[in-house]
Amino acid sequence: MRAAETARPVLHASISGITAVFDASGHQLHRTHLFHNTVVTGSVTTTTGETPYVRYGEWVVWGSAIAVVAAVLVVIVRRRRHSSNQDASGSLDSGRTGAPAEPPATLGGRGD
Numbered sequence: 001m002r003a004a005e006t007a008r009p010v011l012h013a014s015i016s017g018i019t020a021v022f023d024a025s026g027h028q029l030h031r032t033h034l035f036h037n038t039v040v041t042g043s044v045t046t047t048t049g050e051t052p053y054v055r056y057g058e059w060v061v062w063g064s065a066i067a068v069v070a071a072v073l074v075v076i077v078r079r080r081r082h083s084s085n086q087d088a089s090g091s092l093d094s095g096r097t098g099a100p101a102e103p104p105a106t107l108g109g110r111g112d
Contacts, residue, residue: 030042
């Protein structure tokens with residue numbers, strides 16, 4: 001992973017673990033097995049230049065995380081505003097069904 005992040009070859013040497021050689025693209029060139037006494041040889045080319053990760057480091061990761069959290073907060077706030085607007089307008093119209101209103105009942109019994 002570090003080879004791909006930094007665009008540099010990586011040599012990982014271990015006494016009792018896995019030893020490996022990775023090229024600048026992150027592809028594994030040579031690898032030993034766990035607890036095997038093996039000598040790994042390979043050539044490594046030097047490189048120049050910087051990747052965004054090398055130049056900015058973890059700021060790219062943190063900036064992305066902050067942008068995702070901000071987007072989620074915007075969605076939450078908009079949903080709450082939308083639902084509170086519907087609740088307010090729904091309580092004002094609660095009795096209205098769209099049908100014509102019936103005339104008020106009269107107490108005189110004449111029906112007019």
